[in-house]
Amino acid sequence: MSTEPLTNHASAAHAGAASEDHVHHGNYLKVWAILVVLLIVSVLGPMTGIRPLILFTAFGVAIIKAYMVAKNFMHVNLERRWVTYLLITCLVFLAILFAGVAPDVMKHQGLHWDNYAAKEAVQAGAQGNGKHE
């Protein structure tokens, strides 16, 4: 079977799709400059010694940077809406995974159980002060 008709049909579809498929290209240099400034902020954050500020400059800024890359470089906001839904669904399932597993990992003892290995690891790590021979 020849693929010619399919190719022709696809080319015609492409010709139509191409005109509507191109995104509006913004000022990418400006976006990059903002991202670099945010990177500097995240590096300088720990120097303040203020814990809430460090958390924001590290992880809050990371979320802002990721959003900027997704919006301005990946053009997620201009993509078909279900692509956004697909990505959000993935993140929701990740959150469910975290919520389901975290109690077992983050707690080292419960009503009828003790995670001795984890407790020993914490104790040994604190005594060793993170140094290796």
Place this chain on the structure above:
Amino acid sequence: MSSRSIANIRSVTGIPTARLVTWWVIASEIFIFGGLLASYIMHRLAHPEWGLEAAHTITAAGAFNTFVLLTSSLFAVLAHKAADAHDGPRAAKFLRLTALGGIIFLLVKSLEWTDEIREGFVLSSGGFWSFYYTVAGLHALHVLAGLIIMLVFAVDAAKNENLPRVQCIGLYWHFVDIIWIFLFPLLYIAK
């Protein structure tokens, strides 16, 4: 007659098939890296001593690599812009610059790892280092794969062929950049 991949021109779902596949790849990668990162975060919160281990990572190297990846992402989106303008040679030039960013990233990473391994911090040195080498190593493999694909696509793009592919590899590269944006504070800043 120039060869054109059907995946780039067929769009049954309203999105060219090649780009649709790229989004599916990204969705699956969210689970791969997301699972690892979620696991790292819950262990990190449960093990305060990991902060002492993290103090040995080289923040300057991580920050420089973040800068390199952000810059390479800029080149990737400029390649996409050139491809949309049907300027294949320009798109190819930006794709090669993006790949160069990937090569610099891997060089810095290998120097950094050499230093850490010489100091005795290896995969089996503890929970933190296991995660560190696994997550950063998996990410580095993605960078390597991305830059190889990018160099292959650049050959076609230079001849004004298969230009829609430029956007697809760009999407993948931006995703790899986003993963690093989260790895940087987790592995280098939170000490």
